[in-house]
Amino acid sequence: MSIETIIATNSEILDIGIIPESIKVMSFQGEMSRVLSAESRTFGQVIIKTAITESGIQIAGVEEIDKNVQGYKFIPSKFQPEILLIDQEKTIMVMKNAGVPLRDLLWNNQHDQPTCDLIIRDLQRNLTDLVLQTKKVDVRLECSVYLKEIKSIGNLFLEGEFFPEKLRTGFNALFIKALSVKESVGAFASIDSTQGNLLIDNSLNPSTLKLIDPKQPRVVNDIPNFIGIPEVDLGMFLVTVELNSPDVLKRLNLENMLVEVGKSIHSEKDSKLYLDLGRVFGCILIARFPNTLDRVEKYLRSFGVEPNAQQKEFIATERERHIEKALGILRKYEKG
Numbered sequence: 001m002s003i004e005t006i007i008a009t010n011s012e013i014l015d016i017g018i019i020p021e022s023i024k025v026m027s028f029q030g031e032m033s034r035v036l037s038a039e040s041r042t043f044g045q046v047i048i049k050t051a052i053t054e055s056g057i058q059i060a061g062v063e064e065i066d067k068n069v070q071g072y073k074f075i076p077s078k079f080q081p082e083i084l085l086i087d088q089e090k091t092i093m094v095m096k097n098a099g100v101p102l103r104d105l106l107w108n109n110q111h112d113q114p115t116c117d118l119i120i121r122d123l124q125r126n127l128t129d130l131v132l133q134t135k136k137v138d139v140r141l142e143c144s145v146y147l148k149e150i151k152s153i154g155n156l157f158l159e160g161e162f163f164p165e166k167l168r169t170g171f172n173a174l175f176i177k178a179l180s181v182k183e184s185v186g187a188f189a190s191i192d193s194t195q196g197n198l199l200i201d202n203s204l205n206p207s208t209l210k211l212i213d214p215k216q217p218r219v220v221n222d223i224p225n226f227i228g229i230p231e232v233d234l235g236m237f238l239v240t241v242e243l244n245s246p247d248v249l250k251r252l253n254l255e256n257m258l259v260e261v262g263k264s265i266h267s268e269k270d271s272k273l274y275l276d277l278g279r280v281f282g283c284i285l286i287a288r289f290p291n292t293l294d295r296v297e298k299y300l301r302s303f304g305v306e307p308n309a310q311q312k313e314f315i316a317t318e319r320e321r322h323i324e325k326a327l328g329i330l331r332k333y334e335k336g
Helices: 003-008 011-015 059-072 102-108 113-134 140-157 165-179 230-242 247-251 254-262 268-288 293-301 309-316 318-331
Strands: 034-040 044-050 083-086 092-096 185-188 198-201 208-211 218-220 223-225
Touching (some): 003 011, 059 092, 113 198, 113 247, 113 254, 140 218, 185 230
Antiparallel strands (some): 083 092, 218 223
């Protein structure tokens, strides 16, 4: 029995008006759970995240959904997707469609520069609002814990034998520099701000920003939260947006916009340092888990783009390019 059929026969799914024949497996899939789209007679387009598979229930998927549920409690309500259903066993979570990633929006509007400019301005407004809503002072310990967690995850990724020792050394040296700032101001920072986890709905005016797939929050002094250094998240976001984006992105000054967001909480100098730290971390993440040619081809074709030989070569060298990009960022800090 297919996963679509299994979900379509679930009584709780039917109770919220989901049309069985509309259920489709999405091209993007989580590591621990399955993701489907569907139409509800009551709520319109919805997204279904499930731990149910053709062969049974994946415990890792149940754990991921439970972490998502816990994580949403620590995101400002304005930025939470609307959750329509979570079954008691945490095997199914249904949320109202919250929009699409920035990269998808840029592909859809690649020949419309004014619309792309507006998308970026609205994104800046939303990100700044998120930072200011979650900004806290005198949270030095939280900021330190956040940075050390990034460092720990980064070094775990860097265990891959394909990473040069110079990258490992430079990555850890940049952390010494970041920790030396003794930062005491923090805001929302999840360590998983890849571009696919920030969804934009520009069919609304003003457009909305929703944060999806939150992980379990960090616990500091017995208090769970997502407080950390947001510019590091923004640097990770920047690198992942740049991956397989249309040419229009180069004309949008996205990096400068993200620095401006950071300046609402830190100095420009410190914001750029943290942004670079996030960019290096993002490069390491991509190099550790590079896309397959098949996955990227499928993605580009969904926007009517047939990959040419040059693009295919670009995809094939994804790991090497991002290792070199990370080293290029680190060179700026080699002399202190």
